[in-house]
Amino acid sequence: MVQKLTTLKESPSQTAGPYIHIGATPNWVEITGVWEEDLGLVLVGSETKGERIIIKGRVFDGSRTPLKDALIEIWQADADGLYNSPEEKRGKADPNFVGWGRQPTDGVTGDYKFETIKPGRVPYKDGRLMAPHITFWIVARGINIGLHTRMYFSDEEAANGQCPVLGRIEHKHRVQTLIAARGEENGLATYTFDIHLQGEKETVFFDI
Amino acid sequence: MSDQGPFYQRDRSWHPAAFTPQYKTSVLRSPQYPLLSLDNTISEMTGPRFGHNKIGPLDNDLIRNFAKAGDPIGQRIIVYGRVLDENARPVPGALVEFWQANAGGRYRHKKETYLAAIDPNFGGCGRTITDEEGRYWFRTIKPGAYPWPNGVNDWRPAHIHFSIFGHAFAQRLITQMYFEGDPMIWQCPIVSTIPDKAGIEQLVAALDRNATLPMDAMAYKFDIVLRGRRSTMFENRMEGN
Numbered sequence A: 001m002v003q004k005l006t007t008l009k010e011s012p013s014q015t016a017g018p019y020i021h022i023g024a025t026p027n028w029v030e031i032t033g034v035w036e037e038d039l040g041l042v043l044v045g046s047e048t049k050g051e052r053i054i055i056k057g058r059v060f061d062g063s064r065t066p067l068k069d070a071l072i073e074i075w076q077a078d079a080d081g082l083y084n085s086p087e088e089k090r091g092k093a094d095p096n097f098v099g100w101g102r103q104p105t106d107g108v109t110g111d112y113k114f115e116t117i118k119p120g121r122v123p124y125k126d127g128r129l130m131a132p133h134i135t136f137w138i139v140a141r142g143i144n145i146g147l148h149t150r151m152y153f154s155d156e157e158a159a160n161g162q163c164p165v166l167g168r169i170e171h172k173h174r175v176q177t178l179i180a181a182r183g184e185e186n187g188l189a190t191y192t193f194d195i196h197l198q199g200e201k202e203t204v205f206f207d208i
Numbered sequence B: 001m002s003d004q005g006p007f008y009q010r011d012r013s014w015h016p017a018a019f020t021p022q023y024k025t026s027v028l029r030s031p032q033y034p035l036l037s038l039d040n041t042i043s044e045m046t047g048p049r050f051g052h053n054k055i056g057p058l059d060n061d062l063i064r065n066f067a068k069a070g071d072p073i074g075q076r077i078i079v080y081g082r083v084l085d086e087n088a089r090p091v092p093g094a095l096v097e098f099w100q101a102n103a104g105g106r107y108r109h110k111k112e113t114y115l116a117a118i119d120p121n122f123g124g125c126g127r128t129i130t131d132e133e134g135r136y137w138f139r140t141i142k143p144g145a146y147p148w149p150n151g152v153n154d155w156r157p158a159h160i161h162f163s164i165f166g167h168a169f170a171q172r173l174i175t176q177m178y179f180e181g182d183p184m185i186w187q188c189p190i191v192s193t194i195p196d197k198a199g200i201e202q203l204v205a206a207l208d209r210n211a212t213l214p215m216d217a218m219a220y221k222f223d224i225v226l227r228g229r230r231s232t233m234f235e236n237r238m239e240g241n
């Protein structure tokens, strides 16, 4: 026998199930009057610094059917590449930008949409800059443990080419699964980011 | 020495695998490529923090926070516990959200079709923030078991869903709490996605007679463990060293 380590085990994950909206976005499923506003719906105010963008897309299963019961959370840096978090030691982030958002996929179409700003670049652990990116976390019925991925920007080709994280992807054609295509709608930059849980276009998911 | 390093690698053998055919919905929703391992960057070691000002006084009282005309039907219970990290340190300021079916096993959701009655006085959602010692508590009614379309006769054990935000996005976790002594736990295809019996037992809340309010509410203790961070004792190497 040896001495016992004093660490604990992380609580095992369990699926969010089909009714995560009751807890995460109750007003969206007509449970009203408990709290006024669901958390994470609004990221940007009039004072927020940075380029306004829209991110939209769907989450597809292995039969290419969009999930109509998923919940997506995003986490991103501000326009200068700083996170609004006490764990951020490099400086003070834009006080008018929380950087966290939460949206359900539509119950009929499976569409999701975030209105946010384009983040600045953030350094990798060795000091090299990563390309601008937004962290995504996807949960749903049938997903046993939340899936982490990242969205990158199609108009950041040079930065993407130097990003140490994208550089770690062995199968180069899979890099494309993380790059959202820039378009324009009503004068606003719009990025389409579809997530494929499985199949030919399976998104790169991270064990972070 | 402080816990400022990256988070310990997640023990994937302790969590459910993505592909668990006994839980049929996982079959088409499970990635097939291996996950790309990424030692944490700032993007994962930071996370949103939620202030106490976001939380209303009834947010942790599911008996009262939706009731229109009287209390919900069901056994009154208190659920309490601590949010800790793998280093057994409390996680203060963690947002804990919970949702559940009513006493009959029926969720208040437009897509729910189970024939058990909706309770007009029960919404089924709540939230709270842990205090300086990582403690949280809420009051609710004990949820009922319910059938679900998987096998033709599969039932979920009574459970409460939990969503927890620690201090970093890498700690983000959703799980479920079960109740001590429930035989349905050991017959559930979703519970059985957890490979280790000890892992399942970690999600079973203990009946705590000492915390029970006499003539009012039974109490269950449910501690939650989030990922812990490495200490930085020998990690101050500069680039190139």
Ligand SMILES: [Fe+2]
Pocket: A017, B101, B156, B159, B161
């Ligand atoms: Fe459930």
